[in-house]
Amino acid sequence: MASLKDIKRKVGAVQKTKQITRAMNMVAASKFKASQLRMENFRPYASKFMDVLNSLALRVESMSHPLLAVRDPRRIRVICMTSDRGLCGGFNTNLIKSTERFLKDKTKEDKEISLINVGRKGRDFFRKKANIIGQWVDVLSKFDMTLAVSISNDVIVPFIKEEYDELYLVYNQFVNVSVQRPTVVRLFPLPSIGQDVDIDPDKRLDYLYEPSEEALLQKLLPMYVHVLVYRALLETSAGENGARMAAMDNATNNCEELIRSLTLKMNKARQAAITAELMDIVGGTEALSKG
Template sequence: MPSLKDVKMKIVGVGKTKQITKAMGMVASAKLRGAQSRIERFRPYAAKYRQVIGELAAKVDGVSHPLLTEHEEKKRCCIILVTSDRGLCGGFNAGIIAEGLRLARDRAAEGLEVSFLCVGRKGRDAIRKSDFALGTSFGDRMGSVDFPLASTVAVEVIHGYEKLELDEVWLVYGEFLSMAKQPPASLRLLPLKAPGAESGPDSGPQCEYVYEPSEARLLEDLLPRYVKVQVYSGLLDTAASEHAARMAAMDNATRNCDELINTLTLLYNKTRQASITSELIDIVGGAEALKG
């Protein structure tokens, strides 16, 4: 049985750990409010942008823009993997990394050479240990997500696709659905599929737009920005999901600390009672020996 001093030191140590996890949960909760507000404000813009691009792409020939053209021979695929820079957020990063590796194995099984472009240290470190190639990585950038970062990532893959250095581009990120649900999600960025076509051939346009100048001229400016918007949306989703996952993980850790403190306190009391009983037995034994 452990000594009273050892049990007491463990109780003190767990209590300090509880203070840390509780503080980290409060920090994650404060950051989550800002990140959640950003993604909720941005989603209507991204949805409307997607709708307009779908109407434009449906009115022009698929070969009118390089980003709408699907390469005849596919050899290389790039996966943009968006994770967090820090851990202590449960299985959040592990789920995104597993989704990225699953997608990479699927594309490699079809004969494509797969490489990763990582945003976030956790994804970068995981891909370095895998069998897939790691291209450009952006570490320590998820703490302050901004549109220039998304633009830099998007411009790199757009140039690679236009120069025929890439034949497919995918985005893997953590989708923020609610405080308790942040599943990994994957999206094919390039070649661009007309978003309006996903509803089916008989659905028809939702609205009739009048464009000036021509649709092909507008697509030259809007399609690259559309890719940037999708990447930025993925970054915002991952940032909000990270804080939600960390807050939940720290809440669970705090509850586990409470349970462990209760268990150790019970052990301390049992050890103390056993020590007192042992001392009483020694006193009674000594007294009986003196009488004899």
């Protein structure tokens, strides 16, 4: 049995761990709140943007844009969006796993694959395993639309130059605080827009377009990519902090559990020591009186 002193030291250590996990939980909670607020602030922009894009797409008869070009998907590029920091439960692990599965499937189909990593964790994992051609590391703690724009431009230009044929984005879709779902979406060629939307014809305003509808659409499509990437970034950031909150909450609870069982053990050990000492004394006096 471990000595009393050892157990005492252990209890102290666990207590310190608990303090840290609790603090991390609170930090994650406040960061989570901030990212949730940003998601809410983004919503009007995204929904207005989609409205205009859809109504524009409906008016343009046939859309042709390099970003919509469907080619034989031989060379595939994948963006894997993880967090920069760990200690957030299965957040990154799950995402990396589904990325790996996706890559494996595509490799089986004899595709040529290149990978872009957003976030340190994914980069570290794939460093020696895949053909990484781009990385964005240590950017997620503080980012704005410019980050989404630079990431997007990094993929738009090579796609237009036909350096690759299809682009997929793997990210954690934010469902709620405790649920993040790894999702694979195809970015390029952009899925057709405005086909499955029903806009009330009465509500559709007849605008004057300047420049023409087509030219305007050409301008809006890259912005659409920015919106998609930015949304994924926001969801990643919110999901990461949500996952960390849950993980740290669990860790704190586990610490409490551990402290409880260790305290019990410590009390038992102390009691055992007292009993042993008493036995000694009793034995001693008995021996004396007999003598």
